[in-house]
Amino acid sequence: MGRGRPTRRARPPVASPGAGPTGPGVSRRQALGLLTAAGAALLAPAVFAPALAQARPRVVVIGGGPGGATAARRLAGACEVTLVEPNPIYRSCFFSNLAIGGHVPFEALAHGYDAVAAAGVRMAPLRATDVDPDARRVTLEGGEALDYDRLVLAPGIAYVPDGLPGWSPRDEAAIPSAYLTGGDPRAIRDQALALPEGGTWCLVAPPDPSRCPPAPYERASMVASLLKARNPTAKILIVDPKPRYAKQALFEEGWQVHYTGMIDRLGPDFGADRLEIRPGGMQVVVDGDAEDVDACNVIPPQQAGAICFAAGVTDASGWAPVEATGLRSTLQPFIHVVGDSAATGAIPKAASAAASEGQVAAAAILHELDLGPEPTPRYRSACWSSIAEGDAVAEETEFAPGPDGRLAAVSHRISQTGESADVRRANWADAFAWYADLTADVFG
The missing domain is CATH 3.50.50.60 (FAD/NAD(P)-binding domain)
Incomplete structure (x- = not known):
């Protein structure tokens, strides 16, 4: 006991666009519970x-x-x-x-x-x-x-060395990743804004497991929101080695509503699990076929x-x-x-x-x-994903140790397709409040 070998194995303000009633998603009050309900x-x-x-x-x-x-x-x-x-x-x-x-x-x-x-x-x-x-x-x-x-x-996280053929952190200036803590996502915004009229912005998504599974698709959504306002004939290409991804139905519904015809995705059925990046020529090679793009954001395979x-x-x-x-x-x-x-x-x-x-x-x-x-260990995860301004989806899950010694979900709530605009606006507002509450609780 004590210091010996264990015997048991067992807020900075962020402006919100407004608040609203909460639907089937997750309210900021519920999300703040994840920071207190685990046994405060x-x-x-x-x-x-x-x-x-x-x-x-x-x-x-x-x-x-x-x-x-x-x-x-x-x-x-x-x-x-x-x-x-x-x-x-x-x-x-x-x-x-x-x-x-x-x-x-x-x-x-x-x-x-x-x-x-x-x-x-x-x-x-x-x-x-x-x-x-x-x-x-x-x-x-x-x-x-x-x-x-x-x-x-x-x-x-760290990136798996040589996990994405042709790309390494040395290529960050030309083809940014901005997926590590402390990275600079400004380069992604700057490259999207500099895209030629009708150009193509490419996102290379990571395989599982990865940090924040819905985040790459939220990133594509936020770039799409930039391009819709400033370069509406531009295209977004998502190259994804996974057959499915987090919140897929919700993202695809939102893309159809807000960015019709702008976003295409290539999955492993099109060879997206066989990739090579050519930073010098700004090309993404999918199953041997080179795709010319005007800007690219890669999110490499990850490890501890x-x-x-x-x-x-x-x-x-x-x-x-x-x-x-x-x-x-x-x-x-x-x-x-x-x-x-x-x-x-x-x-x-x-x-x-x-x-x-x-x-x-x-x-x-x-x-x-x-x-x-x-x-009595209880874990919670709450996640908002923004699809467009005023349109966000939410997910909250509670976890507990399962019989196999690993964490298993014991409750789960997620936004649904077909929700009203009022519900999505409330989720959008709650996302801003969640960020302020979480960072205040963590950093003071």
Whole structure:
């Protein structure tokens, strides 16, 4: 018990275009529940009597996104917490599609860590270069070492090396990806605005599993909204290696309503699972046939962040398998993995899910260290996808550990095709409120 080997395996303002009644989608109040209903009372920085006579346990958190920052804030007070995050400002990938579409300023994607530090978290503004799970030590660039009793890994995603033939991060200037945290989505907007009259903008979608599964199609929608207003004869080509994708019926209905004839998609039945990118000629090669495009956004295949490989928590899938009850690594017992890098089961890799996982992991760690009661883990994911200005669809799912030890959905609600314009406008307004509420809860 205590610090030994575990014995249990078990707001910055964002302008909203208005509010409205909520339909079958998800209201912002319901979404905010995902940040509190996972056991808020259990996650308060409690200090139980047995801990008063000893030094506080040391917890190192690597990665300052929704999962890592949430875990760090919930553990501060009961534990000595260090958050390793080299970037002084967090620039969210989530909601960046709305900035590409011109519906929020890019500045609204930036969040500082003042409130995280004020909660008692020590900030280490350096990159973690190595983890020794046997010595329980993290090495930072420059050589500083941090010893830990528990480690939380929340590094987000990395691209699979050579996962998209012909393209590498060196090609980012010509063919941007902007799908990593801290990436610059401005280039996507700029290239879309510079498209020649009647030109073609191409999106190369990723295979599963990937960060925020509906986001590539929301991105295509937001680029379409730009082109409809400024270059209405332009075309969008989606090249997708997957046979189906998240919210497909909802997106396709919305594209027919708002962007008739503008968006085409090639799936694996047209060879889209056999791709090559030629940045020099601005070509996408589909099953040997070269498609000339005027601008291209690629979203490459993904895997866990590099530090997860260094820590020995990844398996052959490239992701980090964890226990559903507390996000503890199944490979390293003193390490928890939250957010996009974790392989948890059915829960998507998304910002709201990561925040929920950060809460659950914090509660589990407090319990392991005899600083809190045994939690009943519940996870929530809420996701809005914008199709056009004033038209958004919503999805909310609750998850719990299943009999196979992985997370399974226990409740699910999603927008439906054929909904009224009033419902979709309410979803649009709720999306803005959700972003403000989530980022305020995570970053203060």
